[in-house]
Amino acid sequence: MSERRRSFYGWGYEGEAPPAGELEWFxxxxxxLLGVERFDPAPMPRADEIALRAPRIAPPASLAAVCTTGHHARLAHSYGRSVHDLAKMILRRxxxxPPDAVAHPKTEAEIAQLLDWCGETGIAAIPFGGGSSVVGGVNPPAQAxxxxxxxLSHFDRVLEIDPISQAARVQAGVLGPSLEAQLKPSGLTLRFFLQAWEFSxxxxxxxTRAAGHYATVYTQIDDHVESLRVVTPAGILESRRLPASGAGPSPDRMFIGSEGSLGIITEAWVRLHRRPTFRQATxxxxxxxxxxxxxxxxxAQSGLYPANARLIEASEARFTEAGDGTRHLLVLSFEGADHPLDTWMKRALEFCADHGGEWDAKALEAPESQRSGAAGSWRDKFLRGPYLREHAIARGVMRDTVETAIPWSGFLALERKVKDATLAAIREATGREGSCTVRFTHLYPDGPAPYFTWHAYGDKARLPEQFWAIKSAASQAMIDAGGTITHHHALGRDHREWYDQQRPWLFAEAFKGAKKRLDPLGVMNPGVIVDS
Ligand SMILES: Cc1cc2nc3c(=O)[nH]c(=O)nc-3n(C[C@H](O)[C@H](O)[C@H](O)COP(=O)(O)OP(=O)(O)OC[C@H]3O[C@@H](n4cnc5c(N)ncnc54)[C@H](O)[C@@H]3O)c2cc1C
Known part of the structure; x- marks a missing residue:
């Protein structure tokens, strides 16, 4: 039986279509939302209608078996999955x-050989996991x-499980579903459910320092990493596996978030959880x-640490039919494998009651299988969202998110500034009204991670430029209001302009020094984090 192939331009696999009724609903x-009478969808691209530039390099005979210059492989590695990427693929073909060649190494020795070849011939090397980057992280740099x-799709195994310490040694190319399937027999789980989980x-x-579904404590992948193994152009580096260490700056922290600019992460020891058996949700x-x-x-400041605490603005909840638009919704849950969580939920609801929160007390007592309601409806739309993005673009609908983090004391001012700037930019770029709503994805005692979703109806002929004008205005507003350019979507090449305003100049120089030592010829993902 032939293997299913990933779509080269969309989410999911080739030939998959949204279930009947879903696309019509959206x-x-x-x-x-956008006041459009009728959509006129552009046809999706076909591989056979796209001509690619001839490869500018030919792999040496010793590497020919791990490299391909095949049409589909080069198409499928030309872009990540940002709205800008989708618009260029679907609306512009x-x-x-494209990359000149795609390598599928199976061993670290092959990665090292490939990096040597890149160094000797001045080829840029772009690490590629699931290709779900939304910031131009895997797009070939124009100047290369x-x-x-x-x-890294062949690096897909769980190699070792330490059940006593609750940790596993895992190869870096494994995608979310395969990782959880391999861990399942052990009763342990990483439970790192980002929206792009299926294909990252x-x-x-x-x-990329991604953030998963936990709203507190284990928010970012940083909190799960015990140690790393990285193949750099200068050699292999492996950190010692420890639960914690005060021995100077952490080697792991240098590579977490380095976005392929220093080397290729091949393995990590990651902390696991026991599968939750106790849940409270409302x-x-x-x-x-x-x-x-x-x-x-x-x-967030109570020490209760809910697993989920997504506060969703009323108009966003109405769009997904999680609410009727009259109430802002807090999707709240606690989960664990050790003890009932009723007391935690009860105390959390006291905070809500003190501030005018209302909930269905009866639903809270119902068996879990009967509890779906607003939280279920919101989650279903959230998980299906990635599959709809290509269809939105084909219709000229831009739906994107910008996300940040900010101390509580600055949140309301930031919210106003980002919404005003985004809505004004939508008007300016498209000549129409759009929408911009907010929710909190992650919470810290000193501040939230606000996640802004904007929708605009654009002109299909000019969509990439319109998108970029709106995204730029929203990004600059986040920086001007004191936030970060990203809480978890990373930098890639798309966020560099705002990252450069955010990070200390001397840090950039120090990072360049480290890069020079690990990647002396500057082959690793040039233009990401710092200029080469
Ligand atoms: C619909 C959608 C929803 C998303 N939701 C979330 C979310 O909820 N939370 C979140 O954090 N992000 C989210 N993202 C962004 C994206 O999924 C994350 O950045 C994710 O971590 C990327 O993983 P990947 O394997 O797809 O990496 P890729 O896209 O393949 O690569 C991303 C970057 O990491 C580098 N890289 C990849 N693998 C390695 C490696 N082994 N060694 C060194 N460098 C490497 C690449 O060179 C590139 O710079 C979403 C994206 C989409 C499209």
Missing amino acids: ERAWAK DFSN KAVLTMD SLGGWIA TVGFKDWEKAVEAVRRL
Whole structure:
């Protein structure tokens, strides 16, 4: 039986279509939100209608078996999955800068050989996990003389499990579903459910400092990494596996978030959890936004550490039909493998009640199988979201997110600034009204991670430029208001302009020094984090 192939331009596999009714539901929702009468979808691209530039390099005979210059492989590694990428693929058929070759190494020795070849011939090497980057992290840099994309899909095994310490040694190219399937017999789990979980890899999560579904404590992948193994152009580096260490700066921290600019992460020891058996979940409604924010701040500072605490603005909840638009919703849950969590939930709800929160007390007592309601409806739409993005773009609908983190004291001012700037930029770029809503994805005692979703109806002929104008305005507003350019979507090449405003100049110089030592010829993902 032939293996299923990933779509070269969308989410999911080739030939997959959204289930009947789903696309129609979204079409109706987009039409209502953006005041569009009828959509005229552009056809999806076909591999046989795209001509690619001839490869500018030919792998040497010793590496020919691990490299391909095949049409589909080069198409499928030309872009990540940002709205900008989708617009260029679907609306423009623009595959003018594909990688020249794609390597699928099976061993670290092969990776080292490939990096040597890149160094000797001045080829840029781009590590590729699931390819779900939304910031231009895997797109071949325009200035490169030639590009070799290193696809890590063969590094897909859980190698060792330490059940006593609750940790596992895992190869970096494994995608979310395969990782959890391999861990399942042990009763342990990483439980790192980011929205792109199906098509993103452990190495990608580490390289981008991704954030999973936990709203508190284990928010970012940093909190799960015990140690790393990295193949750099200068040699292999492996950190000591420890639960914690005060021995100077952490070697792991240098590679977590390095986005392929220093080397290729091949393995990591990661901390695991026992599968949760106790759960408490409910949805709390608030009429007043500022009171809801205040309730969530108290919760974040209480030491209760909910697994989920997504505060969703009323208009966003209405769009996904999780609510009717009259209430802001807090999707709240606790989970664990050791003890009942009723007391935690009870105390959390006291904070909510103090700030005008209301919930269905009866639903909380119902068996878990009967509890779906607003939280279930919101989650279902959230998980299906990635599959709909290509269809939105084909209809000229831009739906994107910008996300940040900010101390509580600065949140309301940042919220106003980002929304005003985004809505003004939508008007300016498209000549129409759009929408911009917010929710909290992750919470810290000193501040939230606000996640802004914007929708705009663009002109299909100019969509990449319109998108970029809106994204730029939103990004600059986050920086101007004191936030970070990203809480978890990483930097890639797309966020460099704002990252350069955020990070200390001397840190950039120090990082360049480290890069020079590990990657003396500058082959590793040039242009990401710092200029080469
Ligand atoms: C629909 C959608 C939803 C998303 N939701 C979330 C979310 O909830 N949370 C979140 O954090 N992110 C999210 N993202 C962003 C993206 O999924 C993350 O950045 C993810 O960590 C990327 O993993 P990947 O394996 O796909 O990496 P890739 O896209 O393949 O690569 C990302 C970067 O990491 C580098 N890299 C990849 N593997 C390695 C390696 N082994 N060694 C060194 N460098 C490497 C690449 O060179 C590139 O710079 C979402 C993206 C999409 C499209």
